[in-house]
Amino acid sequence: MDRSRIIVTAVVLALLGAIVPIAAMVHLSWIQAVQKEHKRLQLFASRAIARADISRGDATAALLQIDQFTGIRCSADHIARMRQLTINTRSTEEMGYFENGLLKCSSWGLTEGRVAQTVPDFTTRDGIAVTARMQPVMSEGHLLMALRYKDHNVLVDPVRFVDVIVDPGVQLALTTETGILLGALNGPDPARIEKIIAGPDEGIDDDLLFATARGTGWIAVAAEPKSQILDSVRQQRLLLLPLGAFMAAFIIGMVVWLSRRRLSPLGELQIAVRKREFIVHYQPIVELRTGNCIGAEALVRWKRPNGSLVRPDLFIPLAEESGLITAITDQVIALVVFDLNRLLVADRSIHIAINLSATDVSTARVLPVIEKALQHTGIEPQQIWLEATERGFVDINSARSTVVRARELGHAVVIDDFGTGYSSLSYLEGLPLDALKIDKSFIDTISTNSATSSVTPHIIGMAKTLKLKIVAEGVETQAQADYLVEHDVEYGQGWLFARPMPAAEFIAYCRQAKAPA
Numbered sequence: 001m002d003r004s005r006i007i008v009t010a011v012v013l014a015l016l017g018a019i020v021p022i023a024a025m026v027h028l029s030w031i032q033a034v035q036k037e038h039k040r041l042q043l044f045a046s047r048a049i050a051r052a053d054i055s056r057g058d059a060t061a062a063l064l065q066i067d068q069f070t071g072i073r074c075s076a077d078h079i080a081r082m083r084q085l086t087i088n089t090r091s092t093e094e095m096g097y098f099e100n101g102l103l104k105c106s107s108w109g110l111t112e113g114r115v116a117q118t119v120p121d122f123t124t125r126d127g128i129a130v131t132a133r134m135q136p137v138m139s140e141g142h143l144l145m146a147l148r149y150k151d152h153n154v155l156v157d158p159v160r161f162v163d164v165i166v167d168p169g170v171q172l173a174l175t176t177e178t179g180i181l182l183g184a185l186n187g188p189d190p191a192r193i194e195k196i197i198a199g200p201d202e203g204i205d206d207d208l209l210f211a212t213a214r215g216t217g218w219i220a221v222a223a224e225p226k227s228q229i230l231d232s233v234r235q236q237r238l239l240l241l242p243l244g245a246f247m248a249a250f251i252i253g254m255v256v257w258l259s260r261r262r263l264s265p266l267g268e269l270q271i272a273v274r275k276r277e278f279i280v281h282y283q284p285i286v287e288l289r290t291g292n293c294i295g296a297e298a299l300v301r302w303k304r305p306n307g308s309l310v311r312p313d314l315f316i317p318l319a320e321e322s323g324l325i326t327a328i329t330d331q332v333i334a335l336v337v338f339d340l341n342r343l344l345v346a347d348r349s350i351h352i353a354i355n356l357s358a359t360d361v362s363t364a365r366v367l368p369v370i371e372k373a374l375q376h377t378g379i380e381p382q383q384i385w386l387e388a389t390e391r392g393f394v395d396i397n398s399a400r401s402t403v404v405r406a407r408e409l410g411h412a413v414v415i416d417d418f419g420t421g422y423s424s425l426s427y428l429e430g431l432p433l434d435a436l437k438i439d440k441s442f443i444d445t446i447s448t449n450s451a452t453s454s455v456t457p458h459i460i461g462m463a464k465t466l467k468l469k470i471v472a473e474g475v476e477t478q479a480q481a482d483y484l485v486e487h488d489v490e491y492g493q494g495w496l497f498a499r500p501m502p503a504a505e506f507i508a509y510c511r512q513a514k515a516p517a
Contacts, residue, residue, distance in 0.1 A: 038202045038211045041222040044166050045213035048220035052161040052174055052182070055091040056147070059156050060128055062089040063149035066097075073097055073151075074105035082107040086154075093144055094136055094155040118146060121180050124217050132158075132180045145182060158183035162220075169228050173221045182218070193221050266322055269315055272302055273327045279303050280335045281500035284509060285353070285471060285493045288485050293510040295351035297387070297493060299500050300332050325357040329366060333373050336384075339503035343510065345378040350510065353385040353414060361392035364402040367409060381410030387437070389416045396430055403431055414471070418459060428466055436463045440474025440494070446483045460487050 062085045071077045074097060082095040086107040096106035103115035120129035131146040136155055144155040161183040162174050171188035175181050179194045192205065197219050202211040210223035272278065282296035302310035319325040336352050344350055360366040370384060386406055393399040393415065403413045412434040428436075442456045463470045472484050475494030484492055498509055 034204070034209065037209055037224070037228070040167075041170070041209065041211035041224065042202065042213060044164065044170060044172060044222035045211055045220040047164045048162050048172055048174055048222070049213045049215035049218055051164050052218050052220070053215060055156060055160045055163070056124075056128070058089050058091045059147045059154045060126070060149070062086075062092055062095065062154055063128070063147065063152055066095065066152045067150055073099065074110060079105055079107065079109055082152075089154070091156050091160040092154045093157055096153050096155075098148075098151050098153070117148075120146075120148065122176055122178060122217075130176075132176070132182055159185075166222070167224075169224050171221075171223045173223075175219050175221070177217060177219060188221070188223060192223075196221050196223070265315075265318055269302075269318055269322070269324055272304075273324050273331075276331055277303055277305070278328060278331050278335070279502075280332055280339060281502060282340075282352070282506035283493050283500040284498045284506065285491050286497045288472075288481060288489060288492045291497075294349060294491065295353065295385070296506055296510070297353040298332055298336050298355070300328060300355075320357055320359075323359070326359060326365065329354075329357060329360060330369055333366075333370055337373050337377055337379065340507070341377050341379060343507050344380075344383050347510075348380060348383065351383045351385050351412070353387045355416065356386055356388045356392060358388070358392040358394070361388045361402050362395050362398040364405055367402070367405055370411075371409065382412065385412045385414055385435070387414045387416040390418065393431060400431055403433065407432060407434070417473070428462070428468075433466075433468055435469035435471060436466075437471045437473050438489075443472050443474045443476075443480055443484075443494070446480045457487060460489060464488070 066082055066085055069078060069081055071081075078097070082097070082105075086092050086095045094107055096103050096111075098104065098117050101117045103111045103117070105111055118131045118134055121132045123129045127149060129148040131148075133143045134146050134155075136144055143158075145158050145161070146153050146155055148154075158174075162172050162185050164172070164185075166172055166185060170186065172185040173181060173188045173190075173193045174183040175193060175197055179197060181190050181193065184190075184193075192208065196205060196210050197212060199205075201214075204210070204226065205223075207226050208223050209226050209228070210221055212222075213220045279301050280298050281301050283299055284293045285295045285297060286292060287294050300312060300316075302312075302315055304310065316325070319328055332354060336354060340350075340352060344352070354370075356366055366386075371381075374381065374384070388399075406413050413432075414435040414437055415428070415431075415433055416437045417439040418436050436459075438456065438459055442459060446456060460470060469491065470489045471491040471493065472480075472489050473493055475481055475484070475492040475496045477496060480494075481492060481496060501509065
């Protein structure tokens with residue numbers, strides 16, 4: 001992911017981080033306010049159920065008591081007893097006695113005229129027949145509810161069934177399980193109540209918040225307009241918005257921190273390692289006397305997603321400092337095997353030099369990695385040369401152990417960039433090396449009057465004394481090549497012969513540059 005995409009992504013994430021928590025808290029405050037209000041409405045509905053049970057229980061008790069009267073029906077004593085029960089039962093407005101389906105007398109006295117018994121709307125489980133609405137004959141007034149047991153009935157004001165204290169704006173309705181409205185407070189819409197009891201126990205119906213409670217034969221509905229909960233919503237927001245603001249600030253901070261890490265050189269290098277953005281170019285190594293291509297040095301390149309290449313001197317030091325160099329080395333090894341497997345199997349005279357870090361030299365970590373990579377490929381260990389700069393040999397004891405083990409496995413070991421670091425004749429004598437590379441800075445002084453021009457023959461002489469093969473780096477002119485040949489330097493690499501190139505070009509170059517056997 002390039003810098004522009006990272007920046008755009010960070011901006012989008014920061015905006016989302018700022019908006020989403022605040023929006024979530026606003027939404028959560030609404031949900032909590034609704035839940036709180038549902039609980040309150042549920043409490044009112046439950047109270048209505050309890051009140052309805054009490055009212056029905058009182059009326060039922062009065063009916064059972066009058067049913068036990070043993071005297072003559074509609075006598076003065078019978079009427080007096082009905083009147084007494086009516087007065088003593090708070091929910092009862094009137095009591096009557098039916099004979100042969102006709103009202104014969106009531107708590108008001110003997111009945112004049114023909115008053116037929118009504119057909120009940122439903123009958124409770126304990127045998128009480130209920131008529132939800134009927135007009136009383138003896139007392140002219142609003143519609144009452146009739147409860148009948150055997151030959152007696154009582155008339156009850158429906159308001160008694162919902163006679164509970166509710167907050168202003170709360171509507172209360174009591175219905176039967178079949179949807180018959182029995183009582184109401186604050187004028188609820190019967191059609192909407194019928195719709196509500198057919199659905200879930202709580203919810204929002206258009207602009208109405210509601211909750212229901214169910215009892216034995218009853219359903220109570222408590223409802224109120226959504227506007228009633230705005231104060232509760234505001235209170236919840238006052239509690240939750242600071243939390244949302246804190247979360248937003250935390251998320252934005254994390255986005256900025258992570259973005260800065262990803263935009264930092266180390267962050268980008270970590271991503272490159274994870275996404276395996278590295279490729280290998282191969283700079284040919286030639287035999288100076290014949291011009292034969294005898295191998296190449298594998299040079300790692302960082303290819304960005306946009307196709308641009310990052311120079312090694314810009315990321316290798318950071319990779320070594322951060323410890324990512326080992327992962328990069330492993331990827332180079334895998335790429336060399338993938339790129340050049342067929343070439344190396346077909347031509348055993350070709351070798352590829354792989355650069356090792358100081359960590360690889362001191363720990364020998366890389367040797368099992370190479371051994372595993374070469375398994376089942378047909379590539380011989382001697383075709384893989386291992387190069388390390390003088391810094392890799394600072395810990396001479398660890399380095400010697402690694403070099404010995406590498407040579408036992410069949411690899412040639414080369415000291416790279418010789419002359420730029422800590423090396424001396426005694427230093428080299430302590431390591432069983434195979435070859436030495438003269439740094440480009442010394443090759444550049446050939447045929448010049450530079451103060452360091454005399455160093456090059458000295459290095460050549462030192463290598464000859466130790467019987468090391470010599471590879472001259474950075475050969476750019478024919479004069480330099482001729483000088484090296486005169487001084488018995490075996491190999492060279494540099495732009496005079498070829499620049500570093502992708503695998504396909506190197507294979508073509510190598511085959512073309514090989515002299516006939």
